Amino acid sequence: MQSTIPTPQTPWATSIQQRLNTAGLIMLGAVLAGVAVKTTGLSGKLGFATSFFFIASLLIFIQQLRLRDLQAAKDSLLSSFASLAIVLTLIPILSIVGTVVVKGYKGIHFGMFANDMTMASVNDPVTAGGLLHALVGTIIMVGVALMISFPIGLLTALYLTEIRGKLARPIKFLVQAMSGVPSIVAGLFILSILVIPVTQELTGLMGSLALSILMIPTIARTAEEMLLLIPNELREAGVALGATQWRTVSGVVVPAAKSGLVTAVILGIARIIGETAPILLVSGGADALNFNPASGPMGSLPFYIWKAFLTGGTEEAYARAWGGMLILLIFIVVLFSLARYLSGRKVA
Amino acid sequence: MTLMENRSAAIPAPREITTKPRRSDQIFRAVVTLGGMSSLVILGLIALFLSIKGFNVLKVEQLSFITESKWEVLQDGEGKIAESTFGLAAMLIGTFLSAFIAVIVGVPIAVLSALYLTFYARGSVKKFLVSLIDLMAAFPSLLFGFWGFIVLMGSAEYWAKLLNKYLGFIPLFDVPAPIFERSPFIAGIVLAIMIIPIVTAISREIFDQTPLDRIQAAYALGASKLSMIRAVVIPYGRGGVVGGAMLGLGRAMGETVAVYTVLNVVYQINWQVLFGAGGNVASLILLKFGEAGPEEVDALMAAGLVLFLLTLVVNAISDILINTFGKKGR
Numbered sequence: 001m002q003s004t005i006p007t008p009q010t011p012w013a014t015s016i017q018q019r020l021n022t023a024g025l026i027m028l029g030a031v032l033a034g035v036a037v038k039t040t041g042l043s044g045k046l047g048f049a050t051s052f053f054f055i056a057s058l059l060i061f062i063q064q065l066r067l068r069d070l071q072a073a074k075d076s077l078l079s080s081f082a083s084l085a086i087v088l089t090l091i092p093i094l095s096i097v098g099t100v101v102v103k104g105y106k107g108i109h110f111g112m113f114a115n116d117m118t119m120a121s122v123n124d125p126v127t128a129g130g131l132l133h134a135l136v137g138t139i140i141m142v143g144v145a146l147m148i149s150f151p152i153g154l155l156t157a158l159y160l161t162e163i164r165g166k167l168a169r170p171i172k173f174l175v176q177a178m179s180g181v182p183s184i185v186a187g188l189f190i191l192s193i194l195v196i197p198v199t200q201e202l203t204g205l206m207g208s209l210a211l212s213i214l215m216i217p218t219i220a221r222t223a224e225e226m227l228l229l230i231p232n233e234l235r236e237a238g239v240a241l242g243a244t245q246w247r248t249v250s251g252v253v254v255p256a257a258k259s260g261l262v263t264a265v266i267l268g269i270a271r272i273i274g275e276t277a278p279i280l281l282v283s284g285g286a287d288a289l290n291f292n293p294a295s296g297p298m299g300s301l302p303f304y305i306w307k308a309f310l311t312g313g314t315e316e317a318y319a320r321a322w323g324g325m326l327i328l329l330i331f332i333v334v335l336f337s338l339a340r341y342l343s344g345r346k347v348a
Numbered sequence: 349m350t351l352m353e354n355r356s357a358a359i360p361a362p363r364e365i366t367t368k369p370r371r372s373d374q375i376f377r378a379v380v381t382l383g384g385m386s387s388l389v390i391l392g393l394i395a396l397f398l399s400i401k402g403f404n405v406l407k408v409e410q411l412s413f414i415t416e417s418k419w420e421v422l423q424d425g426e427g428k429i430a431e432s433t434f435g436l437a438a439m440l441i442g443t444f445l446s447a448f449i450a451v452i453v454g455v456p457i458a459v460l461s462a463l464y465l466t467f468y469a470r471g472s473v474k475k476f477l478v479s480l481i482d483l484m485a486a487f488p489s490l491l492f493g494f495w496g497f498i499v500l501m502g503s504a505e506y507w508a509k510l511l512n513k514y515l516g517f518i519p520l521f522d523v524p525a526p527i528f529e530r531s532p533f534i535a536g537i538v539l540a541i542m543i544i545p546i547v548t549a550i551s552r553e554i555f556d557q558t559p560l561d562r563i564q565a566a567y568a569l570g571a572s573k574l575s576m577i578r579a580v581v582i583p584y585g586r587g588g589v590v591g592g593a594m595l596g597l598g599r600a601m602g603e604t605v606a607v608y609t610v611l612n613v614v615y616q617i618n619w620q621v622l623f624g625a626g627g628n629v630a631s632l633i634l635l636k637f638g639e640a641g642p643e644e645v646d647a648l649m650a651a652g653l654v655l656f657l658l659t660l661v662v663n664a665i666s667d668i669l670i671n672t673f674g675k676k677g678r
Contacts, residue, residue, distance in 0.1 A: 046506065075572035082468055085460030086477065089548065092541045093484045096495045103498075155383020163380055173667060174387040180595070180663035181656065182602025183489075184630045185394065188652040192397040196645070213390060220387070245369065246376035267486075274488020277604040277634060302490055309494060309609075325491060336483050 025063055029056030053084055100322060100329050107323020116299070117287035122312040126319050133289045134304035134324065137204060140293050141283065141300055142269055144208035145215055150265060152212075153219030157264075160220075161227040162235075162249055172224075179217035186213040187278030195282060204290065204298030207283030211272045219268040226260025226343075227253065259342045266339040270332050276302040301328050394656060402650025405643070409434055413650060417441075419615050419632075421644055434647040436629065436654060438617040442532060443628035443655075445621060446607065447600035449536025450543055455593045458544045462551035463581075467573060478552070485545035493609035496538035501610070504534040508622045520621060527624040530612035535628075536621070538610050539603055543596035550592030550670065554585040587673025594666030602659045604630035629655045 033052035037044075057080035065073040112130035120129025156175060160168050190210040195202065230253055238248030254261070279285070284297020285307065301324055308321035369377065399406075406413055416435025461481075469477055496504075508528040515521045558581050566576040607613075607628050613635050614625040627635075633648050633655075640648060 044506075046503070071572050071575065075574040078463075078574040078577070079468060082460050082464035085457045086464045086469075088457050089461045089481065089544055090477075092495075092500075092544075093480060095499060096484075096487065096491060099495055099499050100491070152383055152386045155380050156386060158380045159384025163377060163384070165381060165384075167384070171384050171387060173664070174391055176667045177660055177663050178387050178391055180598045180602070180659050181391075181394070182604065182630055182659055184604040184633055185398075185602070185652050185656045185659075188633065188649060189394045189397060191645075192401040192649055193393060196401070213394075216387070216390070244373045244376075246372045249376070270486045274490055276488065276490045277630070280634065281637060302488065305490060305494075306605075321494070325494065328488065329491065332486055332488070333483065336486055340479060 021063065022060065025059040026056050029059050053080075056080070097329070100325050103319070103322035104324075104326025104329075107319040107321070108326060112323070116289045117304075118289075122308045122317040122320055123314045124316060126316055126323065131301065131304050131324055131327070133287065133299040134301045135327075136289060136291065137283075137286070137299040137303075138273065138301045140291070141204050141207045141211060141279075141298065142273055144205065144293055145211040145272060146265065146269065148208065148212040149215040149219050149268060153216050153264065153268070154223055154261065156216070156220040157223035157227055158249065160224045162245070162253065175217050175220050178213070179221065181213065182277075183214055183275050184277040184281070186210045187281035189213065190278070190282050201295070202282055202284035202297055203295055204283055204293035207279050207298065207300065208293060210278035210282050211275060214275060214278070215268045215272050218271045219264045222264035222267050223257075223261055226257050226264060229260065230256050263339045263343045266335050266342070270335040270339070273331055273335070274302055274328050276306060279303055280306065301331075391660075395653070398649050398653035398656060401646055402653050405434055405647040405650045409650075414440060414654060417615075417617050419636075419647075421641065432643055432647075434644075434650070436651055438615055439627050439629045439632045439651070440654070441617055441619070442626045443601050443630075443658075445619070445626070446532045446536045446539055446611070446628055447597050449533060449621060450539035450600040451593055451597050453537060454540030454543045454596060455547055457540075458547035458592075458596070459551050459589055461544070461548045462555055463577065465548070465552050466555040467577065467581075481545045481548055485549060489542065489603060489606040490609075492538055492542050493606035496534065496541075496606065496610045500538065500541075501529065501534060504537055505529055508533050512622050520619065523620055523623040525623070528622055530610060530624045531622050532611065532618065532626040533621040535607050535611040535626070538606050539600040542603065542606060543599055546599060547592045547596045550595060551585070551589050554588035554592070554670075554673070555581055558584050585673070587669050591666040591669030591671075591673065594662055594669065598659045598662040598666060601628070601662065602630055602655060603628070604634055607631045608634050 030052055032055045033048050036051045036055070037048050057077060060076050060080060061073045064076045107126050109127055111127060113132055113135070115128075115130030116133035117129045117131075118133075156171065159165065160172055187210045190206050190213075194209070195206055199206070234252050234256060235248055238252040239245070243251065279300050279302050283300060283303070285303040286297040286299045288299075290296050290298045305321045305324040305328070308317045308324065312318065312320070409416075412435055414436050416433070417438035418433045418435045419438075421432045465474060465477060465481075505528045508531060511521050511533075512523060512528070516523075562580045562584070563576060566580050571579065608631040611626055611628075611631065612624045613627040613631050615627065615632070616625060618626040629651055633651055636644060636648060
């Protein structure tokens with residue numbers, strides 16, 4: 001006797017027929033919106049987009065009302081508005097990335113990685129000068145900021161996850177509060193505590209210190225999240241084998257969270273690499289190559305972009321600014337993808 | 349006989365068990381605790397040093413520093429400072445105005461986007477959208493500012509004119525002169541675009557924590573997505589979303605570079621959001637800092653202190669809201 005095994009069915013899923021109907025309604029909406037733009041006072045892309053959205057949602061609303069009931073029709077409205085919102089969120093992202101790539105492409109040339117701006121002004125053709133000094137300055141400043149922030153951020157995270165003292169809750173709160181400190185306040189703080197009373201000189205080191213204030217909370221919070229992912233069994237195993245807490249943390253917990261901590265560092269760098277306001281206040285901003293963070297003004301990518309954009313005004317200056325912006329954006333995208341990749345591989 | 353000897357050798361002498369950590373652990377704990385206090389120390393130092401620098405100005409101006417709106421340094425013939433008045437009110441109003449526009453425009457879009465990401469998007473599309481929006485949160489404010497100035501300004505000016513044409517009878521949307529470029533409205537929209545990824549990320553996390561059993565229960569009772577969200581998700585996540593919106597408000601209030609590039613920073617009280625003049629505290633600091641004499645620097649430090657305290661309060665409220673509603677729910 002032959003028995004037939006029924007194929008699994010999903011009667012609740014939207015059928016192709018329904019999908020086609022909805023697509024048809026959306027097309028109809030687009031046509032009607034086109035008609036509305038032609039015949040009424042509405043004009044331009046904005047008029048078309050607005051009328052398209054309202055007509056299409058109305059059509060789907062009526063379709064749902066006819067097929068089912070008012071509840072389903074209202075439900076369709078929510079999905080229309082949610083889709084609208086995500087489109088509105090995506091437009092700026094795509095527009096920003098597109099603008100930077102299209103406009104920055106012209107400002108990129110090979111010599112820019114070998115020259116600084118001592119012999120060129122921002123209004124010279126883009127092939128003159130370059131951003132070597134800015135690149136070097138940014139790398140040095142971010143590197144020094146990292147050397148200051150990483151130990152502090154890691155210790156804060158360890159306090160929150162390993163010691164869990166009485167103050168853990170307030171400290172967590174303060175770290176959160178610190179991440180909301182406006183970047184210009186960080187710059188003012190370094191001015192008030194070091195530059196004006198002590199050194200009297202704007203240097204790359206001051207820029208690093210200001211950036212550290214913005215970097216510490218990012219590193220501390222990410223590192224804390226990563227350390228919390230380490231299973232408690234590992235800590236217990238370490239202690240049960242007779243290790244002290246110090247040995248457990250340094251020999252078991254931190255190595256297990258290594259890739260997570262690298263993620264924290266990368267996100268910290270991505271947070272500060274494009275930070276402009278404190279750099280403008282305290283790092284001086286130079287057009288010449290400077291390898292010494294402790295003396296003399298130091299250039300940086302944000303400063304390079306800022307200067308080309310605000311003091312220039314010619315096509316060349318804008319191309320220069322967008323070129324610098326493209327380099328900065330590439331840095332951020334690479335760092336961000338790296339962080340995604342590392343934290344995607346499960347910790348330990 | 350040998351058996352007994354072995355046994356007594358196998359049992360170690362009883363020993364004291366102590367909970368006192370060893371020397372190495374004591375040092376470790378001390379160092380980590382010290383490092384953990386750093387955020388407290390840094391925040392304290394910021395408040396302390398900005399107060400010290402700003403003290404002279406605050407002592408002279410007292411409360412009028414935040415209630416008056418006059419920021420002037422008059423010099424006599426020899427270039428010495430003859431008279432100076434510092435009042436921050438115009439910029440404080442500008443700060444709140446642009447930040448509120450950002451929240452009013454940005455938060456509904458962000459919350460609906462978060463709803464879309466949590467309850468509509470699926471699989472790889474969801475993953476891609478989430479990382480794209482997270483990436484946007486990492487864009488530097490410089491980029492938003494220039495993009496706003498070069499690309500968005502044209503469209504935003506057009507929207508401003510539309511608003512003025514049809515809603516001009518409301519004083520808020522009226523303009524004294526037809527200058528729509530570089531207005532607080534456009535700055536607010538740029539700030540809205542900046543806070544959307546942040547508020548979306550937080551709202552999405554909050555919505556993700558809605559207990560699955562309640563969602564399933566609502567569906568089992570025949571709820572549509574809308575009624576499920578209204579009955580379960582919104583009551584559960586309301587506080588957290590408000591906290592996320594406050595965080596966005598804090599970010600928008602402290603923003604410097606984007607506002608400076610987009611807005612025409614002029615020291616005047618401007619309630620007419622479509623008119624091209626205004627500013628916020630942070631952009632004032634950046635604008636005045638370049639040519640400020642020692643006394644004006646002190647005044648700018650005091651302004652920084654006000655901004656610092658303002659964002660601290662807003663952030664504190666948002667943190668409390670997110671933590672009480674986000675983690676435990678009702």
